[in-house]
Amino acid sequence: MKESPQTRNLERILRSSKSVAGGFMGCDSRNVAEIIDADAYEVAKLGYTTQQLSARMQEITDAAKRGLGTWVEVDARHQAKVKEARGSIACPWPHLRRFIKRITTVKHLDSAQTICWTDLNIHLIAEHGFFEGRGSAFRIEPGQLAKIIF
Numbered sequence: 712m713k714e715s716p717q718t719r720n721l722e723r724i725l726r727s728s729k730s731v732a733g734g735f736m737g738c739d740s741r742n743v744a745e746i747i748d749a750d751a752y753e754v755a756k757l758g759y760t761t762q763q764l765s766a767r768m769q770e771i772t773d774a775a776k777r778g779l780g781t782w783v784e785v786d787a788r789h790q791a792k793v794k795e796a797r798g799s800i801a802c803p804w805p806h807l808r809r810f811i812k813r814i815t816t817v818k819h820l821d822s823a824q825t826i827c828w829t830d831l832n833i834h835l836i837a838e839h840g841f842f843e844g845r846g847s848a849f850r851i852e853p854g855q856l857a858k859i860i861f
């Protein structure tokens with residue numbers, strides 16, 4: 712795939728972003744389009760869409776917000792809590808979207824497995840199909856996510 716100047720610029724921002732330690736790409740040597748394509752394939756194989764995953768993540772975050780930092784019962788099989796930090800973080804794509812620095816942790820009660828995401832993760836998955844590069848602080852594995860949140 713020939714990369715446009717916009718894609719190259721995005722790639723540079725994703726690799727070097729100062730707002731997230733290590734950027735959004737981690738140690739992943741694939742380019743952003745390759746990461747997005749591979750995860751789209753993975754999500755489809757799981758039988759979901761990125762819209763279904765991100766909608767469920769948003770639903771869990773919205774439920775967890777009510778706990779103001781304490782564990783909240785989302786449903787019979789899930790507990791979640793949020794942790795908020797000061798300030799906001801911008802989406803690295805070239806549009807003006809900022810997100811509160813909030814981390815949601817959800818626990819699947821049967822398996823005791825947990826997974827975390829930020830408000831920005833939800834946006835990146837919903838709008839850009841981007842689960843971040845391997846080794847980045849908030850890389851989300853679609854398979855692990857689906858197993859825990861549903």
Ligand SMILES: [Zn+2]
Pocket residue numbers: 802803804806808834835838839
């Ligand atoms: Zn965006």
